[in-house]
Amino acid sequence: MSFHPWYSEFFRPLLLGCVLVAVTGCSSDQTSRQDDRKANVESAPNVHKEVGEASWYGPGFQGKETSSGETFDQKKMTAAHPTLPMGTKATVTNLDNGNKVEVIINDRGPDADNRVIDLSGGAANKLDMKEDGTARVKIETKTAVKKGAKGEPTLIAPEQLND
Numbered sequence: 816m817s818f819h820p821w822y823s824e825f826f827r828p829l830l831l832g833c834v835l836v837a838v839t840g841c842s843s844d845q846t847s848r849q850d851d852r853k854a855n856v857e858s859a860p861n862v863h864k865e866v867g868e869a870s871w872y873g874p875g876f877q878g879k880e881t882s883s884g885e886t887f888d889q890k891k892m893t894a895a896h897p898t899l900p901m902g903t904k905a906t907v908t909n910l911d912n913g914n915k916v917e918v919i920i921n922d923r924g925p926d927a928d929n930r931v932i933d934l935s936g937g938a939a940n941k942l943d944m945k946e947d948g949t950a951r952v953k954i955e956t957k958t959a960v961k962k963g964a965k966g967e968p969t970l971i972a973p974e975q976l977n978d
Contacts, residue, residue, distance in 0.1 A: 862956070895922035
């Protein structure tokens with residue numbers, strides 16, 4: 816089957832134009848959607864929730880260096896956790912009485928296998944658990960991943976997202 820010459824003169828540019836629009840339109844649209852998805856993943860909060868037994872530490876560690884390099888002050892609202900990044904803000908709730916405290920992770924621990932967090936003496940006071948020595952707690956954190964100066968991911972607190 817053959818086409819008349821005017822068909823090919825008319826349809827060839829039209830067909831070529833449609834193909835180019837379809838290819839470039841889909842390609843850039845797909846790339847745009849992939850970039851949007853990537854941006855959402857990088858800025859989405861990373862929520863950590865954990866329930867377990869908490870203990871506290873204080874006088875024997877006063878003035879000593881923590882894993883973060885800070886000097887331990889038992890009166891500050893700090894805590895030791897085995898895996899949360901240093902500098903993470905965590906809300907710790909005493910499940911027996913509902914008391915809450917916000918702490919900053921600046922040390923590693925606890926050393927006891929059945930414990931999920933070691934709180935400073937000041938934080939333990941706020942949770943009203945110092946006398947008992949331990950309490951069943953819920954730990955909640957919200958961090959977000961933001962690209963650092965060299966492109967590597969950096970954990971930041973939610974209030975820093977707008978900076």
